[in-house]
Amino acid sequence: MDKFIIEGGKKLEGRVRISGSKNAALPVLVSSLLADGWSTYHNIPDLADIRTIKKLLANHGAQMEGQGETLRINGGNIVSCEAPYDLVRTMRASVLVLGPLVARMGQARVSLPGGCAIGARPVNLHLKALEAMGAAIELKEGYVEAKAKRLQGATIYFDISTVGGTENILMAAALAKGITRLENAAKEPEVVNLAETLIAMGAKIKGAGTDVITIEGVDSLRPCEVSVIPDRIEAGTFMIAAAITGGDVILEGCNPEHLEALVMKLREAGIAINPVEGGLRVQGAPEIKSVDVKTLPYPGFPTDLQAQIMALMAVSRGASVITETIFENRFMHVAELRRLGASIAVDGHNAVVKGVKRLKGAPVMATDLRASASLVVAGLVAEGKTTLARVYHIDRGYQAIEKKLTALGANIRRVKG
């Protein structure tokens, strides 16, 4: 297993290009299963999770070809409706094939994703919605088995705003008979990116980006050519890394509109953020002010940046309360940040962070994707050497993060294990 070795204390300076969004690319690539023929996808990041979804799609019979950031997929000839445990286990988002397979093939057998480090993360809302659309659902031997001659449009109210649930049902409803209305739908930009992809395929969808989405089912969809949005979480991570090192970084190719909650918080903390030609400039301040943060569904502060902003608050002047409302067990990074000298107390959904003057390098361990990003961010400012083990977590969602950071002046290297 690879490790990162970080020598902290270097200011990040220069320009960094933001890659395509992992969380947008996954459902967009899955939507290839809905049409017969070759679709073209641009701005696809080179990540472990993307390789996993390609394996899964190939397992269903999709043909693929691609170079660099452009990928062409023909999902026309589906040979298997089963998503096996081995693939779903490594990546929860694999469950996104459920909706498209039932809609197109009338059946699917998808392994239940099970728990993960940041909480139970059930898929009950995906299943409830498919049932409301007429699918017969059974849970057998750890698999969801879903069958429907043709899904029927229905009105669905999501008890919790769910990104994956909204995406799964959007794809299913695109080929259902009649009108589906999703209430309390997720409003994340990744959902909008998927809806735009489906519209380019001939789907009739209105309201994506609001909490009510209406889909008028069609009999078939056609291939499309689309681009994946920039990764707002990667962008946010680099913004926080620039801020924590007191650096001066221009992010190229990010979409500032998707980052508003973070920009507000960073400005409150004293960081200067300004649009410049081709990007967003982040300039650190001599002193970071403490701010309170509460994670919420979009456009609220993203849970996927909670760990990283906690690293920033660990070296702020004052105390801040960070409240996690999306996942029940998303403070795994706290124990590791403490190893670097952070002062953090957790009480239920709240973490109280008392800023310290400096962090000190130590061996730490990545526990999940975003937790590992927070440890990299903290390592960049910690005095001396931080060794981060299990970086395969970070490789799931950040394209060449150590190379991008090195280009900005950080002292970080990968040691193959």
Ligand code: UD1
């Ligand atoms: C997606 C993102 C993930 C992000 C999360 C929240 C992808 C691949 N992943 O995950 O990075 O952290 O959104 O922004 O896009 N829930 C249920 N039942 C369900 C579905 C969800 O109880 O059927 C709960 C979850 O346990 C969680 C909350 O709803 O507490 C939100 O989860 P959801 O939005 O579905 O997250 P994901 O789509 O899994």
